[in-house]
Amino acid sequence: MTDMSYLDGNMLDGPLRELFAVDLSSATGRCDHCGRVGPMAGLQVYSHAPGLVGRCPACTEVMLRLVRAPDRAWFDLRGTTFLEVPMPLDQPHPGPL
Known part of the structure; x- marks a missing residue:
C-alpha cells in the first residue's frame, strides 16, 4: 500500500453527531438476509431481551x-x-467527506 495521507477517527465526530441527531425511524434500511428495503419504523421490535431487537x-x-x-x-x-x-x-451541507 502506498503512503496516503489520512486523518484520525476524531474527524468523524461532527459528521456522525449530525447523522445520529436525526430521527432514525424515518431511515431506510436493507435486510442483509433477504434484501428487503424499507423504513426502519416498519421493523418488528421485540423488547423481551436485555434491550431492543428489530x-x-x-x-x-x-x-x-x-x-x-x-x-x-x-x-x-x-x-x-x-x-x-x-x-x-435547512442545515448547511458540510461538503464532501
Whole structure:
C-alpha cells in the first residue's frame, strides 16, 4: 500500500453527531438476509431481551439490536446492509467527506 495521507477517527465526530441527531425511524434500511428495503419504523421490535431487537418484517431475521445502560449504549446493525438517513434540508451541507 502506498503512503496516503489520512486523518484520525476524531474527524468523524461532527459528521456522525449530525447523522445520529436525526430521527432514525424515518431511515431506510436493507435486510442483509433477504434484501428487503424499507423504513426502519416498519421493523418488528421485540423488547423481551436485555434491550431492543428489530427484525425484518419479511424474513424475521435480526436487523438491529439496541442495548442501553445508564452510562452507555450498544447499537448493532450487523443484519442491515445499509442505512439511508434523510437529512434536513435547512442545515448547511458540510461538503464532501
